[in-house]
Amino acid sequence: MKFGISAAALLAASLAFSNAAKAEDTLSPLHWQSQGNFGSYDKAALQRGFLVYQTVCASCHSANALHYRDLTALGFSPDQVAAIASNVKLADGSQASMDDNFKNPFPDSQVAAKAFGGAIPPDLSTLVAAHPRGTQYIYSLLTGYQAAPSDVNVMANHYYNVAYPGNQIAMPAPLKDDMVTYADGTKATTAQEASDVAAFLTWASHPNLDARKQIGLRAVIFLIFLSVLAIANKRKIWSGVV
Amino acid sequence: MSDQTKSWLETRLPLASSMQSCIWNMKMAVEKPYLAALGSLITATLIFLTLSGFVLSLFYVAAPGAAFDSIQFISRNVDNGWLVRSFHATGATMLFAATYLVVFRTLLTGGYRAPNELTWILKLVFLGLVLIIGYFGYAMADGAVSYWSLHETTVAGARLTSFPGAISNWVFGGPAGPGTLGRVAVLHSALALLGFGVLALHLAAKRAVAPVPTKTVTLHPYYTSHHFVAFAVFALIFAVLVFFAPHWGENQLNLAAANPLVVPAVLTPPWYLLPVSAFAAASSSPLGSIFLVLAGFAVLFAAPWLDQSKGTKPGLFYKILVAVLALDVFGLCMAQADGPSMLSSILSTIFIGWYFLHFLVLSPLATAMESKK
Numbered sequence: 001m002k003f004g005i006s007a008a009a010l011l012a013a014s015l016a017f018s019n020a021a022k023a024e025d026t027l028s029p030l031h032w033q034s035q036g037n038f039g040s041y042d043k044a045a046l047q048r049g050f051l052v053y054q055t056v057c058a059s060c061h062s063a064n065a066l067h068y069r070d071l072t073a074l075g076f077s078p079d080q081v082a083a084i085a086s087n088v089k090l091a092d093g094s095q096a097s098m099d100d101n102f103k104n105p106f107p108d109s110q111v112a113a114k115a116f117g118g119a120i121p122p123d124l125s126t127l128v129a130a131h132p133r134g135t136q137y138i139y140s141l142l143t144g145y146q147a148a149p150s151d152v153n154v155m156a157n158h159y160y161n162v163a164y165p166g167n168q169i170a171m172p173a174p175l176k177d178d179m180v181t182y183a184d185g186t187k188a189t190t191a192q193e194a195s196d197v198a199a200f201l202t203w204a205s206h207p208n209l210d211a212r213k214q215i216g217l218r219a220v221i222f223l224i225f226l227s228v229l230a231i232a233n234k235r236k237i238w239s240g241v242v
Numbered sequence: 243m244s245d246q247t248k249s250w251l252e253t254r255l256p257l258a259s260s261m262q263s264c265i266w267n268m269k270m271a272v273e274k275p276y277l278a279a280l281g282s283l284i285t286a287t288l289i290f291l292t293l294s295g296f297v298l299s300l301f302y303v304a305a306p307g308a309a310f311d312s313i314q315f316i317s318r319n320v321d322n323g324w325l326v327r328s329f330h331a332t333g334a335t336m337l338f339a340a341t342y343l344v345v346f347r348t349l350l351t352g353g354y355r356a357p358n359e360l361t362w363i364l365k366l367v368f369l370g371l372v373l374i375i376g377y378f379g380y381a382m383a384d385g386a387v388s389y390w391s392l393h394e395t396t397v398a399g400a401r402l403t404s405f406p407g408a409i410s411n412w413v414f415g416g417p418a419g420p421g422t423l424g425r426v427a428v429l430h431s432a433l434a435l436l437g438f439g440v441l442a443l444h445l446a447a448k449r450a451v452a453p454v455p456t457k458t459v460t461l462h463p464y465y466t467s468h469h470f471v472a473f474a475v476f477a478l479i480f481a482v483l484v485f486f487a488p489h490w491g492e493n494q495l496n497l498a499a500a501n502p503l504v505v506p507a508v509l510t511p512p513w514y515l516l517p518v519s520a521f522a523a524a525s526s527s528p529l530g531s532i533f534l535v536l537a538g539f540a541v542l543f544a545a546p547w548l549d550q551s552k553g554t555k556p557g558l559f560y561k562i563l564v565a566v567l568a569l570d571v572f573g574l575c576m577a578q579a580d581g582p583s584m585l586s587s588i589l590s591t592i593f594i595g596w597y598f599l600h601f602l603v604l605s606p607l608a609t610a611m612e613s614k615k
Binding site for chain 2: 037064065066067070122123125126127130132133180205207208211212215216217220221223224226227229230231233234237238241
């Protein structure tokens with residue numbers, strides 16, 4: 001359990017959904033609630049996604065732009081977040097606090113590169129924003145592992161993945177069925193885990209998406225109204241002139 | 243404040259009455275289209291960019307790597323920082339859209355012709371200035387793309403000799419290093435202030451050559467209500483972009499931190515720098531790139547003197563040519579955004595060729611023909 005998180009943290013994470021209903025089916029057809037001009041985050045999916053992230057991805061990837069305190073935005077209570085943070089052991093052996101950045105699993109990128117034959121696990125805090133159709137890409141990548149076709153020679157320490165450019169990735173398939181246990185009773189299939197962690201990473205890249213769309217809708221409605229008013233006003237004033 | 247104080251102040255500093263006579267009652271020509279408000283919109287946007295940029299500058303750290311992190315900090319940890327950042331980025335898009343539109347409209351309507359040569363030149367100076375400011379702002383983002391763009395620009399600049407080399411050294415202080423972003427950040431804001439000066443000169447020059455209108459109305463309430471419409475619609479477009487497409491026209495890759503070891507395959511800049519980057523990319527040597535960009539600007543500056551019309555209004559054929567030129571530049575930008583390939587380099591060459599053909603041959607011919615009729 002060098003990189004994983006302890007059972008107490010898992011428990012803390014799971015408390016949040018103990019009375020939440022089972023997840024709705026977002027896999028067929030595949031979609032995320034945050035998509036579209038009016039979509040907002042599904043907090044239950046974000047919490048499940050964080051569980052996957054913390055249990056699986058965090059042992060190889062950093063997310064430097066995030067602090068543990070930011071997790072309250074997913075609907076965790078401050079106590080739960082404090083418990084999650086206190087279960088993370090920092091490099092110097094101390095407990096992480098709410099104000100710490102997400103732990104970087106490797107002391108530096110050279111150590112990481114050594115562990116993966118030269119490849120470096122990228123920081124995940126802005127990956128969805130920086131990749132075209134990023135949310136979908138994370139999902140496709142995590143569910144894209146297949147046996148290589150017979151005519152393809154897979155390089156050493158690489159795995160065949162249909163979604164990855166070039167199809168050979170140094171990241172071993174991180175997910176399998178029942179890798180985590182969701183407290184809300186959602187079945188932890190590989191696809192469900194992939195979809196949830198994609199939702200979580202979308203939030204990591206765009207933490208202000210909900211506020212942005214909410215304010216935006218009001219601003220746009222107000223300005224449409226203002227424009228119509230301005231046009232009517234102008235016509236009235238100019239009616240005698242031209 | 244009693245009325246007495248007011249008149250005390252007013253007798254010593256007649257602000258209200260001079261506002262009345264110099265601004266509200268100013269005589270303006272009737273029948274100005276809404277697009278005539280673009281000048282005011284550009285000024286307002288520049289003020290807006292200065293204010294939002296000032297807020298950003300309080301948190302920005304001008305050092306490679308730290309700059310990107312400080313922008314992340316602004317977006318994630320500063321109250322409404324994401325909004326201010328989005329205001330600034332979208333403000334830049336709106337400023338460029340308005341400026342390009344003014345240049346296009348002036349070409350289309352023949353608004354650069356005598357006696358408007360100087361207003362035209364000042365428009366182009368402003369365009370050149372915002373392009374430089376825009377590039378510096380893009381470099382300041384310190385993302386995976388702009389980090390390397392700054393690196394390549396400064397390295398190429400440091401290799402230049404004599405005058406161009408001296409300018410590059412003076413601006414960047416040599417190849418990109420720890421101190422480069424600091425210089426770029428200072429110039430980014432200093433040049434923005436210079437922009438106000440250019441706008442003021444432009445306004446004065448425009449007033450000096452404006453024809454005496456036959457029929458006039460007062461500024462208030464006629465042109466205030468007219469500008470109110472223009473501002474409301476402009477703000478509406480701005481809000482749609484800020485809230486529903488905050489990174490419209492930017493290269494997504496630039497939203498990731500730069501890796502000092504990995505050069506991205508393609509360094510596509512934001513949309514508003516595409517025309518310049520396309521001209522620069524058409525030559526493989528730095529001097530050639532500089533020459534092409536300057537030549538592209540030079541033919542614009544020379545437009546009033548290449549033009550052969552003698553006081554006639556632009557005809558249909560000329561207008562079609564200008565519309566084709568706009569499509570040509572649009573196509574050039576698309577080819578540049580598509581990244582380097584055989585096809586896009588052939589297309590770029592054709593588009594750039596047409597651009598020069600337009601100004602040096604087609605436009606003089608068309609205007610000469612139309613003025614004979």
